Amino acid sequence: MTELLDFLRSPWPWYVGGPLIGLTVPLLLWLGNKSFGISSNLRHACAILLPERVRPGFFRYDWRRERWNLVFAGGLILGGFVAGALLADPEPARLSAAGAQSIRDLGVELRPGLVPAELTDLGSPGVWLLLALSGLLVGFGTRYGGGCTSGHAITGLSTLQAPSLIATVSFFVGGILSANFLLPLFMAVIR
Amino acid sequence: MTSAPNISGVHPQSTSTTRAATGLLAYLLAGLYFGAVLVKSEAASWYRIQEMFRFEAFHMFGLIGSAVLTGMVTTMLLRRSGLKSRDGQTIQVTAKDKGWRRYVFGGLTFGVGWGLAGVCPGPIFVLLGAGVWPILIVLAFALLGTYLYGVLKDRLPH
Numbered sequence: 001m002t003e004l005l006d007f008l009r010s011p012w013p014w015y016v017g018g019p020l021i022g023l024t025v026p027l028l029l030w031l032g033n034k035s036f037g038i039s040s041n042l043r044h045a046c047a048i049l050l051p052e053r054v055r056p057g058f059f060r061y062d063w064r065r066e067r068w069n070l071v072f073a074g075g076l077i078l079g080g081f082v083a084g085a086l087l088a089d090p091e092p093a094r095l096s097a098a099g100a101q102s103i104r105d106l107g108v109e110l111r112p113g114l115v116p117a118e119l120t121d122l123g124s125p126g127v128w129l130l131l132a133l134s135g136l137l138v139g140f141g142t143r144y145g146g147g148c149t150s151g152h153a154i155t156g157l158s159t160l161q162a163p164s165l166i167a168t169v170s171f172f173v174g175g176i177l178s179a180n181f182l183l184p185l186f187m188a189v190i191r
Numbered sequence: 192m193t194s195a196p197n198i199s200g201v202h203p204q205s206t207s208t209t210r211a212a213t214g215l216l217a218y219l220l221a222g223l224y225f226g227a228v229l230v231k232s233e234a235a236s237w238y239r240i241q242e243m244f245r246f247e248a249f250h251m252f253g254l255i256g257s258a259v260l261t262g263m264v265t266t267m268l269l270r271r272s273g274l275k276s277r278d279g280q281t282i283q284v285t286a287k288d289k290g291w292r293r294y295v296f297g298g299l300t301f302g303v304g305w306g307l308a309g310v311c312p313g314p315i316f317v318l319l320g321a322g323v324w325p326i327l328i329v330l331a332f333a334l335l336g337t338y339l340y341g342v343l344k345d346r347l348p349h
Contacts (some may be wrong), residue, residue: 017232075222145297175300
């Protein structure tokens, strides 16, 4: 019994997780010809939340037709609860030696969990700024770019779409720049 | 076909509502599946994202690479098989809009946000489920960012 629990709590190697992620593309096509993408939910949420009078044209559409995606996002929350709370990995992520060293250099301790305590400590105004700025860029950028990691990197590349290749390369250029240069600056201030 | 007489209190309306609800349940389960996989494969881990952007481990590259390869092969097989979708439609992939400007500028903007807090939209929801409440700040500002795009859309190069 404890062995089973240990197994369920252990993380999966990439060659198990990757194919299971990829299967989401044909699964959603079969379920109802849906192109898999999560960031559209941010648009649906805006369409739902904004009062009629102040709603820009971009949010004037029938979001009810996209209910499936909101329900899918609800499923993500459940999945996060089951795998990330009930069956949380009791060990820290098994990073490479270089990865672990970089984390320490940022002033972050490698502990169990998905996000380090240093980045979720709301007692620090710098953390608020980091989370807010990141959210703002993610929300603006995903709509401007027409998708996120799921919509472009997974679905778009899987279905051989050139725009998604451009988008995915751009995601990585942006991510490499911010993780290597912007985040260390932020962390130096936060610490 | 003429519509069947409405007998024994079964409204056509209510059967289609039931069908819609079971249809939505399938998406809930698909989301649960995907969310659990994101956690177990550590794709929702801030640590792994940082490791990826510094090229310090193969894990995330193997994860994304094998996901794309699997999606590519299985989607091709699904379309070639001639199998219809659950509701009887021909399987078809929606094409992304042509162009490059929005993908470069929007993609860079999202990428910088992704590298900064290490979360993209999927993990925002997954982390909420896992009880990482501060992610609500990311979510709130992601909604604000989406709204700002809606306001500025016509003035941006696409």
